Amino acid sequence: MCGIVGLYLKNPKLKPKLGAMFKPMLIEMTNRGPDSAGVAIYRNPTKKSETKFSLAHDDANYDWKKIDVGLEKALKCDCSVKKIGNHCILVTNAKETSVIKLLKQHHPEVRVVGTGNTIEIFKETGLPANVYEKFHLDDASGTHIIGHTRMATESAVTTAGSHPFATGADLCLVHNGSLSNHNRLRETLRKEGMEFQTENDTEVAAAYMTHKLRTGSTLKQALESSLTDLDGFFTFLVGTGDGFAVVRDPIACKHAVMAETDDWVAMATEYRAIAHLPGADKAKIWEPEPSKVYSWGGNA
Template sequence: MCGIVGLFLKNDDLCPKLGEMLTDMLITMTDRGPDSAGIAIYGAEGEGVKITVQSDDTSAFDGLDARLAEATGTTPGIRVIDTHAVVTLPEAAADAAVSALEEMGLRIMARGASMEIFKEIGLPRDVAARFGLREMGGSHGIGHTRMATESAVTTLGAHPFSTASDECLVHNGSLSNHNRLRRELAREGFVTRTENDTEVGAAYISSRIAGGANLGEALEGTLQDLDGFFTFVMGTRNGFGVVRDPIACKPAVLAETEDYVAFGSEYRAFADLPGIESAKVWEPEPATVYFWER
């Protein structure tokens, strides 16, 4: 079943409240998928790149700065948040850092100038509290609470999935041709780490963007090349987009005001947002792409 939320802020005055607003939206969707939850936050950009990693054993973060300094020749910043850590270092050292982190047994959750992803097994309320999501600010973000149907309940199986820098996807539905696409995408260099069909969807969209498509064009491609039923919400460095399959059997609602654009699997996800009473509220049309960018 699963529940999706998304929030794109037009009013910069709301940016400090992004985490709080998204958390409340996600908790409202708990009964659509209580086994795991995650949120992607697009926050302030600093110098270099941020790499979010995860480990069930948090002692793996002990001395991480020194080990990465030896592997990359730079001095990284390390911010540990529960089972995740955000590593900050120059873009030129990012590839070497990713290789070193994977050799250490750490799981790569996200990479980008602004994007951080936090996800774990458990109820949205508990996951949000563990990572302090309410205190996080940013320009936009997407979230997901999962009811596992395609693969096991694991941290890596939780959404969002990221397969390229500052890009991530959440999904409600099921794809039938993901194994064939997985092999094709691997030949393009998009290697997936889980059995989840959503990760294949993320890699497909990322591959189209890497090939020169904008977000809208990449999402349009899903309507021709992905077989199944789906609602996709895709986040990028500059914005987010929504597309539903031609049958549109999964619920979806959009709301837009002068201050924000909000997405929810159900209206109640954003019923408490400020100014929602004057928002334009509609159900996105089947096989139609919607996207907003800064």
């Protein structure tokens, strides 16, 4: 099962309503995925010289100020932290790799769930409605957002196993389906230097994309090569800095439907998630074809 949903605003006037418009979409997919939920929202771009980190910790009362002060001291940089649920958005002008190295050394219990200039990733076990509330997304504004409701089938119900998975700067992946060659592929990618936190199949797909992008592929090329290198069933929704992309495996038995109006583009596992959007009744609606990369907002 699992449900995936994405909303990209074509009309900038709707930006302040992004969180409110997306909420019923995610919640409608609860019975496809009641185990955990997550979203990647694109908002509040940082300066070019800065990097935004989405960090998570199991303890909701974790003192993020410690990290703020520690980083500023160690890396002689500027930092700001904003606690949201058991996550924190850290913005800093320090080098991304230095921050990650330092966190790994001194705060190994802190998970880096996303990095970039605009992306913020929030994910947690529990019902989608609770997750949405925990991260104060109701009144969130932004340009686009993707989400996932998970019914765990091949690995444990944990926050680390929840989607979206980051795949690079401002990039993330959500997945409906199951991969059958993820163990072999994980080993291959480990040899290439990729690191893994879970036994989850989607994490492998995300690492695969990350590796492809780091080694010179464009997003479109990475998605196209995934069609031959990944075995199994999948509909992928990939969030990018300025839009999103959709691709389905060649058999295409994991549902997907797309809708477009003058104001927005939406993708969902089932149309009922889209039905809540203003103007959905008049939208152009179709099922994306297998093995074909669809993208909005450029980049792919």
